[in-house]
Amino acid sequence: MDPVRLENAHVTLEPLSLEHIPLLERAAADGDLWDLWFTSVPAPGQMAEYVESALRGQEEGRMSPWAIREKGSGDIVGSTRYYDIVADPSRVAIGYTWYARRWQRSHLNTACKHLLLSHAFQIVGAVAVEFHTDAWNQDSQRAIEKLGAKREGVLRAHKRRKDGSLRDTVCYSILATEWPDADKWLQLRLRRLASL
Numbered sequence: 001m002d003p004v005r006l007e008n009a010h011v012t013l014e015p016l017s018l019e020h021i022p023l024l025e026r027a028a029a030d031g032d033l034w035d036l037w038f039t040s041v042p043a044p045g046q047m048a049e050y051v052e053s054a055l056r057g058q059e060e061g062r063m064s065p066w067a068i069r070e071k072g073s074g075d076i077v078g079s080t081r082y083y084d085i086v087a088d089p090s091r092v093a094i095g096y097t098w099y100a101r102r103w104q105r106s107h108l109n110t111a112c113k114h115l116l117l118s119h120a121f122q123i124v125g126a127v128a129v130e131f132h133t134d135a136w137n138q139d140s141q142r143a144i145e146k147l148g149a150k151r152e153g154v155l156r157a158h159k160r161r162k163d164g165s166l167r168d169t170v171c172y173s174i175l176a177t178e179w180p181d182a183d184k185w186l187q188l189r190l191r192r193l194a195s196l
Contacts, residue, residue, distance in 0.1 A: 001064045001085060006119055009071065010111035010194060016054055016065035016079065021047050023076035024067060031101025041098050054081060054096070061085060065096070068112060070103060077103045080112055082120070084130065092120050093130040107193035113147050114186045121179045128173050134161070135168035144172045146189070148182035 003015030014020070025047045042050040057063030065081035078099035082092040094116050099108060120126040131149055133140040145151070149172035158169040174182055 001061065001082065001124070003058065003064065004119070006066070006115045007071075008111055008115055010190070011071060011108060011115065012069040013066035013080070013112065013115055014069055016051060016058075016067050016081070018048075018051060018055075020067040020076060020079075021051050024051070024079060027075070027077050027100040028098070031104075040096050054079075057081075057083065064092075068099065068108070070108060075100075077108065080116065082116070089127045090125050091128045091130065092124065092126055093132060094120075095132055107190060107196070109143060110147075110186060110190045110193055114183075114190060117147070117174065117179065117186070118183070121176050127176050131172040132169050133172075135170050141170055147174070148178065148185050149174050150178075
């Protein structure tokens, strides 16, 4: 999947590059996000390795990573990506998403996810888009459900957390046949959230 710039009235998703490293470090420092056990945010001094790993995944065709630029301020405020990219049947997962603390629980997540879902279904031709989150991360599960995704199940002892403990992963998806209704819902939700 070739890197592509995506944007709407609220946010620009810029193909991730090494030039984003200091900007992402500054965004991650807003809330010391690396201290949160359930995030993929790298600790200070580890952002270069994080970005380089994402770019390797892109070269190998497994990932498509972006830096998130909030349009009003012009600031880089986080990162997101497609991962687990499968060609046939075409499907992707959306994840590794994080935002500077001041943008959490704002309209930004809905704006980003709408861009990513629109691109996956309307341009890439995905038959399904997946979301995965830690079973202990209730905030993430609620946010995914607000996108219109359906809970599929739990993969037990699926991955290791940063502290080495095993996590159960809750799996969600939106199918291409469900996208028209989810699209309408997300546009309505985005208009409402952006007006607050």
